[in-house]
Amino acid sequence: MQKLFSIFVLTAIVFSLHAQDKFFTKSGNITFISKGSLETIEANHKAVTCVLDTKTGNLQFSVLMKGFEFEKALMQEHFNENYVESDKFPKAEFKGVVINNAEVNYSKEGTYPVIVKGKLTLHGETKDTETNGLVIIKGGKIQATSSFNILLSDYKIDIPKIVKDNITNSVKIDVNCKLEPLKS
Amino acid sequence: MILTILLIGLLGAGWFGYGEYNRKPKDLLKAKADLSVTPADLLKEFSTTEKEASTKYIDKIVSVRGQVKAIEKSEQGFLTVVLAETGNMSTIRCSMDGNHLQEITGIEPGRIVDVKGVCTGFNTDELLGSDVLLNRCVIQLQ
Numbered sequence: 001m002q003k004l005f006s007i008f009v010l011t012a013i014v015f016s017l018h019a020q021d022k023f024f025t026k027s028g029n030i031t032f033i034s035k036g037s038l039e040t041i042e043a044n045h046k047a048v049t050c051v052l053d054t055k056t057g058n059l060q061f062s063v064l065m066k067g068f069e070f071e072k073a074l075m076q077e078h079f080n081e082n083y084v085e086s087d088k089f090p091k092a093e094f095k096g097v098v099i100n101n102a103e104v105n106y107s108k109e110g111t112y113p114v115i116v117k118g119k120l121t122l123h124g125e126t127k128d129t130e131t132n133g134l135v136i137i138k139g140g141k142i143q144a145t146s147s148f149n150i151l152l153s154d155y156k157i158d159i160p161k162i163v164k165d166n167i168t169n170s171v172k173i174d175v176n177c178k179l180e181p182l183k184s
Numbered sequence: 185m186i187l188t189i190l191l192i193g194l195l196g197a198g199w200f201g202y203g204e205y206n207r208k209p210k211d212l213l214k215a216k217a218d219l220s221v222t223p224a225d226l227l228k229e230f231s232t233t234e235k236e237a238s239t240k241y242i243d244k245i246v247s248v249r250g251q252v253k254a255i256e257k258s259e260q261g262f263l264t265v266v267l268a269e270t271g272n273m274s275t276i277r278c279s280m281d282g283n284h285l286q287e288i289t290g291i292e293p294g295r296i297v298d299v300k301g302v303c304t305g306f307n308t309d310e311l312l313g314s315d316v317l318l319n320r321c322v323i324q325l326q
Contacts, residue, residue, distance in 0.1 A: 024312060026277060027258045046262045046279045047317050049307060066242065066304035067279070067319055073209045090238075090305055143259070178259050182311070 020181055021055040023142050028177030030063060036166045041075060043068040050177040052142060057101025059116060059144075061094040061175075083157050084123050092122045096129070104135055111136045116146065125155040133175070142179040147172065210245075212300050213284055213322045217247035223267050226316050227274045230306040241303040246318060248276055249298045252291060263288060265299060265323065273313035278321040287323045298324040 028048030034041045046069070049062040065086035070076040080086040096118015098104065104112040117130045133146030149170050152159060159167050219241065221229075226248060229237040250267035253275060257263055263280040265288065278299045280288060291297065301318030308314045 022311075026307075026312065026315065027256050027262065027264045027279075029258060029260055029262070046258065046260075047264070047277060047304075047307075047319065049309060049312065051311060062307060062309065064305040064307055064317055067317060069209070069319065071208065072205070073207045074205060076209060091307075176259065 022051060022053050022182040023179035024051045024182045025049070025177050025179050028061070028175070030061075030176075031174045032068070033172045033174070034168045035172075036168050038166050041070070041167060043070045043076070043079065045069070048175075048177060050144065050179060051182070052098075052144065052179055054101075054104075054106045054142075057098035059094070059096050059098055059118065061092075061177075063092040065090055065092055083152075083159070089122075089124045092120070094118055094120045094129075098135070104137075106137060106142070109137050109139075120150070122150075122155040123157050127154050140181070144175070144177045144179060146175045149173070209320060211283065211322075212245060212281065212302070212320055215245055215300070217300050218244040220247040220249075223248055223250040223276050224269055224272075226276060227269075227272065227314075230316055231274065231314065234306060238306065241316075242305055244303055245300060246303045247298060247300045248278075248318070249296065250276065252293050252295045252297055254293055255288065255291060265291070265297070265321065267297075267299065275313070275315050277315045277317050279317070279319040281320045281322055284322045291323070300324070 026049050027046060028050045030045045030048050032043055045063060045067050047064065047067050051060045052058070065084050066080060068076070068079065070079065096116055098114045099117050100115050104114065112135045114133050114135050115130065116133055118128075119126050120129045131146050131148040133144060136143040136145070149172050152169050152171060159169060226241070226246070229240070248267060251269070252265060253268035254266040255263060256266065262282065263285060265278040265280060267276040267278065278301050299318065299321050301321035304317045304319050306314065306316050
């Protein structure tokens with residue numbers, strides 16, 4: 001009985017320590033910016049889900065496409081109906097890993113440059129991506145930021161010639177997520 | 185005469201086009217909800233019949249009355265009101281309209297509120313629990 005109890009306690013401790021390895025948010029922020037010659041189109045997402053496993057470096061993002069907020073309603077409608085076809089492809093996902101995870105000391109406050117490699121799925125298309133970013137450890141929380149460009153054509157997102165000067169094929173993505181420990 | 189009519193027509197079309205181009209997303213404070221539902225029913229519908237629930241709720245203005253589980257503030261100052269039922273891992277996450285944050289001051293977890301927002305979908309996650317997401321939300325206190 002005593003032995004069984006000890007095993008149970010040990011297992012519980014191991015599980016709880018393991019749970020501290022994972023950090024997450026459900027209110028991460030992603031902004032995308034398209035700087036055309038005629039105008040700049042910007043959209044903001046405030047409900048990005050992100051999970052980081054600090055032990056393995058595994059990093060995942062999940063974005064409901066309809067959550068992107070535009071200043072102009074017509075842009076938001078065109079974005080959803082014509083460009084990303086969010087009814088057909090409601091979610092964008094990134095599954096990857098921090099390849100220099102061993103260089104990040106998650107228990108020491110500081111700013112660590114990271115390289116993230118993985119697969120980005122957008123508009124039903126999956127592409128390998130590699131980007132630079134920052135992991136900032138402060139107050140027991142992790143802030144993950146990155147800024148990179150994607151080509152809409154890589155994800156079969158067509159821009160009609162008529163709006164070619166309004167929307168660029170190369171779009172800038174800014175990611176900013178504050179992660180908290182996942183408690184099991 | 186015909187030229188005058190044509191000119192008026194063109195000006196009208198131009199004015200309409202300009203207005204349409206610059207049209208801002210609807211401010212939900214004065215908008216009428218398309219649907220009213222309890223958090224339990226909303227989550228149940230999405231959990232059991234996601235496709236039908238998506239057709240029914242996504243892109244619609246949904247009004248939900250529920251208990252506040254938490255109010256989250258992001259780095260950028262964006263507020264999310266989380267509605268939940270006790271014993272349910274899944275929640276309704278309401279991303280608040282930045283123009284109507286004053287109504288949220290003083291709200292604490294446990295309070296019953298009426299939230300109106302546009303449904304943007306259902307985020308399923310084995311690890312984190314599944315949530316129905318609303319955005320551009322406004323709040324009415326009970």
